[in-house]
Amino acid sequence: MTTEQRLGWLQAFFTVLVLWGLNYVAFGYSKTVLGANTVVFVCSTFASAALVLLLAGGRGPLVRETLRSIDTWVFGFILLTGYILLMTLVTYVSSTESSLLQRVSVVFGIFISWLFFSRKPNGLQILGMSCVAGGITAIFMSINPLDQGMVLLLLILVGATEALRMFVAESHRPHQAAMSLQHDPRAKARVVGFVMFIISVIFFALFVLLSLFVSMNGVVAPLPLIPQLHDFTDPHSIFAGLVVGGVLVAPLRLIEFSVTARIKTENFLAVAGLSSLATLFWEWSLSPLTGMSLREFTSGDVLALALVTAGAVIAAFGKMKQPEKALPSEKYLQRCPQDVSAIEDTRDLVAHTLEYAEGSTKKGAALLGLPVEVLQELLEDDSQSLALQPRIYLEVVRRYRQNVVHTDALTGLTNRAAFMSLLEGALRRQQPCSLIYMDLNHFKPVNDRYGHKAGDEVLRTIGQRLNSLAVGGVVAARLGGDEFVWLNPGAKVTKQLLAALHKTISAPISLASGVTVTVTVSLGVAHFPADAQTPQDLIALADQAMYHNKTAD
Amino acid sequence: MLSRLREVQEQKRLWLLVVAICLGLNLTLVGLGVWGWLNP
DSSP, rough: OHHHHHHHHHHHHHIIIIIHHHHHHHHHHHTSOOOOOOHHHHHHHHHHHHHHHHHHHHHHHHHHHHHHHHHHHHHHHHHHHHHHHHHHTTTSSSSHHHHHHTTTTHHHHHHHHHHOOOOOOOOOHHHHHHHHHHHHHHHHHHHHTHHHHHHHHHHHHHHHHHHHHHHHHTTOOOHHHHHTTTOOHHHHHHHHHHHHHHHHHHHHHHHHHHHHHHHHHHHEEEESOOOOGGGGGOHHHHHHHHHHHHIIHHHHHHHHHHHHHHHHHHHHHHHHHHHHHHHHHHHHHHHHHHHOOOOOOHHHHHEEEEEEEHHHHHHHHHHHSSOOOTTTTTTTTSSSSTTOOOOHHHHHHHHHHHHTTTHHHHHHHHHHHHHHHHHHHHOOOOOOOEEOOOHHHHHHHHIIIIIIITOOTTTTTTTTTHHHHHHHHHHHHHOOEEEEEEEEEEEHHHHHOOHHHHHHHHHHHHHHHHHHHOSOEEOOOOOOOOEEEEEESSOOHHHHHHHHHHHHHHSSSEOOTTTTTTOEEEEEEETTTTOOSSSHHHHHHHHHHHHHHHHHH | OOHHHHHHHHHHHHHHHHHHHHHHHHHHHHHHHHHHOOOO
């Protein structure tokens, strides 16, 4: 297990056992002892949590990105829907029952991660999930048969929204970007603060409007959860909410985002299965302070609590003992990115590079500036779910252009297309330059006599020799076949340079088979701006000069 | 360089705007709570 995962598991247990537990107790206390209105209380917790997180996050990057990101709005929408559904569910069942029924999210979490994120559950996770499902069934059977249909619907919706919300948090793009900003540790709080800000404003506006509507039209509230206007001036609901929001909800939401990203949603939801037990513990240990009477349990509740808790423990520990096979290259790769085209782009880029590198992962990795394991991981990715991390993608594409797209695979020199664009650029900038066209002599006999492999070896050696000569702004390129060009900055070419090129190319070449061959070269020179004005004319002139020299030889 | 400076300024403005709205919401809630406390 990596340090990051270990930290994630610790955060998960802390969040569920301490923050969630205390949050439920605070909520229960406000409701039963202080008589707080649920909606106004929740509204106040959101508002103060948003303010605390915004102040903790401070100014900095990712502000606009978070507000504009669809992920933020989807998270907000699911959170609000989840709250409304949960508040409705509480009207049908007791708070103990509802906190246990909510754990159906463990089941949803495992299924969603399996279906959409290719994270196959292990045996213990399935066993844990079955235990939780058993506990939920036990509760469900004890519910008034008349309410069972409605409870079942709410149960499915509550579980699905809780699981979906966590998955959105896990893959929330601005938060992912914040996690990678090592130099800006406050960025995470900033992003979550903005998310909470949007939710708090919408939640407040929505319920104020609904209660205004209800009070103005004298309509009986369609749902018992819509507050009366006077509830919005209830000091107990407001002040308790503001305190709970700042102290518990703010850190809770902040850690929830990090945990889901670190240990994955389905595992956090499994740990969350312990929340019912944690709530009971805090209710019991804080009862002398709160004065709340302890809950009474039916035998069905006890059985369900035992099953749900045991299931959660099995699922969580099953995964801790056998953690997801960590990508050896998590720094470079991401699984199932939201932008699906990133997978296709990565695969194309790697396939083309490997083709260029003649199937050598080592060479391909060096060309792209990536570790060999990353390429290996991508090659073995049968589920086709891996893509390069967005933050390194541009750098890899730059290397790909420079080393693969613009380079001749055989000789390592600049290829024809890249050379033409370089020449066009130089002429456009009116940069004086000289072009030397080179055509090998006696190359065809080498090919005919010793085969194409030997011919390739000759071209490769000449490429290496030209490359070692090409310094100080010189571009050496292979146009194709046995034709090379040399672009020299400056309007003149010295005799020494031509002699050096002759000598370098004509030096004997020892082939792997032990045979030594010699090829010579014919050269032709053209100058810009003296001889021609366009790249095509310049090349044609140099070619003509070369041909003239070749026939003169 | 200039665009980077403009971005930082924009971030600052947006952050201030959002914090102001959020503070306004919190103060509204506090105000409502105090009003309800004084006029039970």
